[in-house]
Amino acid sequence: MLINTVILFIKDILPVFVLFCFIYIYIKPAWLNKKSTTWLIVTCILGAVIVYCNIEPISDAFDGDGLEIYSVIINVYIYAGLLLSSSKLITTEPLSKLQSYLLLTGAGIFSVMKLSEFFLFFTTSVIHQQTLDHTLVGSIIGIGICSSFSILLAALLTLALTQSTWLKHSFWLLYLNGFLIEILYQLQQIDIISTSSALWNTSGMISGASEYGYLLNTLFGYVASPTVEHLATYAVSLILYLLMLVYWFSTLNKRYRNPLLGGAQ
Amino acid sequence: MTPSFYKCLIFIFLSCMSMALSAKPQEFYLTLEDHVFIPNELVIPANTKVKLIIINKDNTLEEFDSFDLNREKVLFPNKKNRIFVGPLPIGKYEYFGEYFPNTARGMIIVEGGNAH
Numbered sequence: 001m002l003i004n005t006v007i008l009f010i011k012d013i014l015p016v017f018v019l020f021c022f023i024y025i026y027i028k029p030a031w032l033n034k035k036s037t038t039w040l041i042v043t044c045i046l047g048a049v050i051v052y053c054n055i056e057p058i059s060d061a062f063d064g065d066g067l068e069i070y071s072v073i074i075n076v077y078i079y080a081g082l083l084l085s086s087s088k089l090i091t092t093e094p095l096s097k098l099q100s101y102l103l104l105t106g107a108g109i110f111s112v113m114k115l116s117e118f119f120l121f122f123t124t125s126v127i128h129q130q131t132l133d134h135t136l137v138g139s140i141i142g143i144g145i146c147s148s149f150s151i152l153l154a155a156l157l158t159l160a161l162t163q164s165t166w167l168k169h170s171f172w173l174l175y176l177n178g179f180l181i182e183i184l185y186q187l188q189q190i191d192i193i194s195t196s197s198a199l200w201n202t203s204g205m206i207s208g209a210s211e212y213g214y215l216l217n218t219l220f221g222y223v224a225s226p227t228v229e230h231l232a233t234y235a236v237s238l239i240l241y242l243l244m245l246v247y248w249f250s251t252l253n254k255r256y257r258n259p260l261l262g263g264a265q
Numbered sequence: 266m267t268p269s270f271y272k273c274l275i276f277i278f279l280s281c282m283s284m285a286l287s288a289k290p291q292e293f294y295l296t297l298e299d300h301v302f303i304p305n306e307l308v309i310p311a312n313t314k315v316k317l318i319i320i321n322k323d324n325t326l327e328e329f330d331s332f333d334l335n336r337e338k339v340l341f342p343n344k345k346n347r348i349f350v351g352p353l354p355i356g357k358y359e360y361f362g363e364y365f366p367n368t369a370r371g372m373i374i375v376e377g378g379n380a381h
Contacts, residue, residue: 004363004364004366008363055339056341059339059341064345064346064347067338067339120326120328120339121328121363121364124325124326124364125364128324128325185335185336185337188335188349189336189337189338189348189349190348190349191290191314191316191349194314195314195349195351195352196352197312197352197353197354198354207332208332208333208335209332209333209359213332223335224332
């Protein structure tokens with residue numbers, strides 16, 4: 001029970017730690033300070049309780065596909081928020097109000113979704129298996145593992161940011177791609193997107209069920225046996241990211257040339 | 266481009282649409298009872314998309330999870346849930362219940378012949 005709690009805690013909550021780690025290192029938004037983070041945590045816990053209390057009607061919506069649709073919408077939202085914030089990778093200018101709002105609300109609803117998933121397990125475990133002590137100890141160990149991992153990840157990302165532009169963009173792109181892969185899974189599960197046969201299988205090297213598989217999946221949507229749809233998702237992710245970079249470069253260029261837009265004279 | 270060419274295109278398009286709409290995936294059933302999936306091994310046909318209907322007869326929540334199938338679904342108590350699986354190549358695909366992984370385990374076996 002203890003080990004299962006730790007595994008499920010990591011599975012549900014580690015993505016939240018990783019998200020805030022990427023946001024903190026790459027974007028450094030003005031709202032990510034001690035005071036706002038405390039408020040965000042309190043709001044997310046309240047939000048997760050509300051979602052948890054209504055999760056069955058949400059699941060029953062759309063002919064039983066409610067949770068998948070809800071997950072797709074949230075993943076699209078946070079993906080859009082992160083993609084639009086990519087301007088911070090090429091300029092030191094602060095985020096606009098729209099970018100900040102999208103990122104903050106996206107990170108908030110993503111955390112609510114993940115927290116409510118863990119609450120489902122937590123309450124099932126405590127009420128039906130009467131293992132409050134094991135579940136609590138497992139959750140505390142889980143917090144410890146997630147925190148330690150976040151510190152290591154933050155150090156790695158900081159190193160990537162300072163060492164190489166190529167690495168900086170690659171990590172960010174791979175991370176964004178993870179959200180699209182998650183959207184793909186959900187749409188395949190409810191048969192909106194079809195699934196083709198696997199192109200190759202790397203389960204022998206890194207199984208999706210292993211700890212490394214979990215971790216890589218959280219970081220960039222690792223799949224041991226990708227299909228054509230996965231490759232298409234990677235391609236779409238790359239194209240969207242390049243388009244976004246081109247847009248930000250051209251915007252900066254215009255500003256630089258036109259003094260009225262705040263550029264150099 | 267003659268009008269008959271366009272008629273031909275429309276005919277092909279409509280034929281494809283009707284085939285897609287009429288091709289209902291085969292249904293397979295899994296039941297969760299006392300935190301055990303029944304049947305323990307479910308055989309489905311190879312290279313065919315199937316609809317997997319999972320009935321949770323327990324009074325507790327469970328989450329169907331499979332790394333091999335890339336599927337995850339919360340199973341509410343005393344409810345029917347459905348997910349789509351495949352097309353899959355011949356092989357064995359493990360699944361388990363996340364909340365009670367010691368007992369709720371099973372395997373989907375994908376075979377070339379008749380499935381049951």
